Amino acid sequence: MVKTILIAIVIFLIIFPVFILFKYSISDRDSIVTGGKYPEPFWPFNPNLKMFQSLLVRNDFLQSGMVSLEVGFLTVIFCLILGVPTAYALTRYRIPGTGVLLFFLLSIRLFPDISAVIPVAEQFFKRPLSYLPPVVLVSLAHTLLALPYAIYIAKGVFESIPKDLEEQSQVLGASKAYSFLRILTPLALPGLGAAAIYTFLLSWNEFVFAYFILFQGTDTTLPVYLLRILTWSPQKNFIAAISLLMCIPVIIFTFAVQRYMRTGLTAGAVK
Amino acid sequence: MAEVRLENLCKFFGEVKAVDNIDLTVKDGEFLTLVGPSGCGKSTTLRLIAGLEKVTKGGIFIDERLINDLPPHKRNISMVFQSYALFPHMTVEANIGFGLKIKKLDKDNKKSKVGWALNLLRLEGLEKRLPRELSGGQRQRVALGRALVLEPDVLLLDEPLSNLDAKLRLRMRTELKRLHKKVKTTIIYVTHDQAEAMTLSDRLAVMKDGRILQAGTPSEVYEKPQDLFTAGFIGSPTMNFLSGEIIPFVKDENILVGIRPEDLKFSSAEVPDAVKGKSSITESLGSDNYLYVEVSDALVSMRLKPEEKIEEGKKIWLVFDKRKLHRFDKSTGRRV
Ligand SMILES: Nc1ncnc2c1ncn2[C@@H]1O[C@H](COP(=O)(O)OP(=O)(O)O)[C@@H](O)[C@H]1O
Numbered sequence: 280m281v282k283t284i285l286i287a288i289v290i291f292l293i294i295f296p297v298f299i300l301f302k303y304s305i306s307d308r309d310s311i312v313t314g315g316k317y318p319e320p321f322w323p324f325n326p327n328l329k330m331f332q333s334l335l336v337r338n339d340f341l342q343s344g345m346v347s348l349e350v351g352f353l354t355v356i357f358c359l360i361l362g363v364p365t366a367y368a369l370t371r372y373r374i375p376g377t378g379v380l381l382f383f384l385l386s387i388r389l390f391p392d393i394s395a396v397i398p399v400a401e402q403f404f405k406r407p408l409s410y411l412p413p414v415v416l417v418s419l420a421h422t423l424l425a426l427p428y429a430i431y432i433a434k435g436v437f438e439s440i441p442k443d444l445e446e447q448s449q450v451l452g453a454s455k456a457y458s459f460l461r462i463l464t465p466l467a468l469p470g471l472g473a474a475a476i477y478t479f480l481l482s483w484n485e486f487v488f489a490y491f492i493l494f495q496g497t498d499t500t501l502p503v504y505l506l507r508i509l510t511w512s513p514q515k516n517f518i519a520a521i522s523l524l525m526c527i528p529v530i531i532f533t534f535a536v537q538r539y540m541r542t543g544l545t546a547g548a549v550k
Numbered sequence: 551m552a553e554v555r556l557e558n559l560c561k562f563f564g565e566v567k568a569v570d571n572i573d574l575t576v577k578d579g580e581f582l583t584l585v586g587p588s589g590c591g592k593s594t595t596l597r598l599i600a601g602l603e604k605v606t607k608g609g610i611f612i613d614e615r616l617i618n619d620l621p622p623h624k625r626n627i628s629m630v631f632q633s634y635a636l637f638p639h640m641t642v643e644a645n646i647g648f649g650l651k652i653k654k655l656d657k658d659n660k661k662s663k664v665g666w667a668l669n670l671l672r673l674e675g676l677e678k679r680l681p682r683e684l685s686g687g688q689r690q691r692v693a694l695g696r697a698l699v700l701e702p703d704v705l706l707l708d709e710p711l712s713n714l715d716a717k718l719r720l721r722m723r724t725e726l727k728r729l730h731k732k733v734k735t736t737i738i739y740v741t742h743d744q745a746e747a748m749t750l751s752d753r754l755a756v757m758k759d760g761r762i763l764q765a766g767t768p769s770e771v772y773e774k775p776q777d778l779f780t781a782g783f784i785g786s787p788t789m790n791f792l793s794g795e796i797i798p799f800v801k802d803e804n805i806l807v808g809i810r811p812e813d814l815k816f817s818s819a820e821v822p823d824a825v826k827g828k829s830s831i832t833e834s835l836g837s838d839n840y841l842y843v844e845v846s847d848a849l850v851s852m853r854l855k856p857e858e859k860i861e862e863g864k865k866i867w868l869v870f871d872k873r874k875l876h877r878f879d880k881s882t883g884r885r886v
């Protein structure tokens with residue numbers, strides 16, 4: 280009984296904010312602007328999709344969405360290119376000082392973002408980095424934030440794949456390259472996919488660094504765009520619609536990752 | 551089909567001499583076992599032969615060809631790991647066919663070879679299963695099949711039975727023996743279990759601290775152990791060791807006398823050349839009963855005949871089978 284109540288509370292805490300967003304986003308703007316009923320109705324007032332329709336033809340919104348996607352994908356690519364070989368080397372070879380290295384990797388996350396951002400942004404505004412397009416700069420900043428996690432996740436992935444499997448394939452006649460492609464890659468892919476999605480979401484949600492680097496320019500990511508909108512105090516339902524659209528990739532990817540995290544892919548390999 | 555020769559083979563990990571100057575020849579088609587306690591360098595020796603470790607010093611020859619610098623996939627050697635290392639994302643069939651696929655065998659040929667392995671190892675019907683859907687014994691056989699289809703010059707087996715329960719282990723022991731008779735590949739087998747080594751091998755090599763102490767047929771090693779360690783390691787229950795001075799016909803304090811439990815008899819009355827002792831508990835190992843006898847400050851075990859019985863605490867005389875006596879130099883541990 281207690282358990283049921285607890286579960287109900289948790290579900291409520293998760294669902295309720297989303298419900299509020301959802302409710303405002305589909306409520307007719309009349310309910311908020313021109314003397315809607317008081318007290319406000321619990322259910323959406325005159326539900327319709329006008330807000331979404333108007334958003335999806337707004338150039339600045341679509342533009343920001345594109346920037347967010349670009350930054351997200353670039354961050355994923357940077358993190359995988361840097362993180363996967365690093366993680367592989369850290370698990371397969373004995374390297375002195377591994378522990379210290381891992382600590383320093385995480386250290387940037389020990390500072391609040393707001394204190395880390397100034398020294399980082401300063402480097403980005405100086406030559407030579409300042410020659411790079413702002414989108415790339417933000418991606419690099421996000422890489423800085425996400426890389427430690429990407430390395431940690433990828434390290435876990437490679438640790439879960441016994442070294443025996445690679446050696447076994449070589450003894451059975453596989454070259455190193457063949458063994459990498461046919462044994463290591465298929466086994467690591469789901470886990471690395473999880474790392475990629477995590478990285479993407481981190482970038483998608485990130486605000487502080489993106490704000491410092493992009494606020495002056497024309498391109499902005501969605502979180503920064505949302506702040507811009509807020510500065511001209513728009514209606515609640517407009518913001519709600521933007522927020523909801525921003526949640527969609529988060530929700531989709533989170534479910535996708537969960538599926539992979541559950542399957543023990545290497546079961547039955549050894550012993 | 552090939553002969554393997556190790557010549558002054560060494561492998562050091564920093565200070566640790568995992569393999570220390572090994573000389574050994576494994577003849578074509580022979581079943582040779584490396585046996586020794588855990589950490590004595592058995593796996594490292596196999597991994598050197600497989601090419602998974604770099605040789606520190608010495609040479610590995612297959613049919614008189616030096617292969618030290620050949621990468622693993624060019625050695626035509628197969629190895630079964632202690633962990634089996636089945637590829638978890640591949641079916642039984644794909645696992646067994648893995649090496650054949652790399653060799654780019656045509657489909658029919660590959661299929662018939664995989665079929666041969668499935669049949670040989672009684673795995674028919676499991677072709678489409680994934681490793682996680684197999685029992686321990688089945689996994690072990692898939693690992694064997696995967697190595698055998700390649701018709702390697704040499705098959706290396708690293709404690710392949712140690713992950714199985716006792717009953718299955720005994721059955722697989724017989725299967726392995728049958729298998730070797732059938733395929734006649736040169737096999738180098740690693741185990742820490744002396745009973746396994748004794749029953750399976752044509753020849754065995756006893757290892758300790760990275761060195762080979764003695765190599766020979768099971769009966770040679772059992773009957774003429776060349777040093778104290780081998781004498782105590784091979785045979786179960788273990789050989790008894792007594793100081794030479796308390797044995798009437800040895801009378802030498804520099805000698806340690808070894809005698810196996812089955813080479814002792816007892817007598818209730820004093821007889822010449824016997825050693826006085828007091829009977830202690832009797833232990834039954836199923837078919838055999840063993841009596842423990844207190845002799846000065848040592849406890850000596852001896853095998854009883856099925857009909858023999860003796861109470862605890864009786865004064866008895868141990869009679870040695872003098873032809874089966876082993877004498878070792880106390881200071882060097884070598885046989886004399
Ligand atoms: N990669 C390695 N690095 C350092 N020491 C090792 C390594 N592999 C094995 N050793 C050491 O070499 C010795 C022999 O190991 P191993 O060949 O695995 O023994 P066995 O298989 O007989 O149990 C052990 O002392 C072990 O700790």
Ligand SMILES: [Mg+2]
Nearest residue numbers: 589592593594
């Ligand atoms: Mg071992």
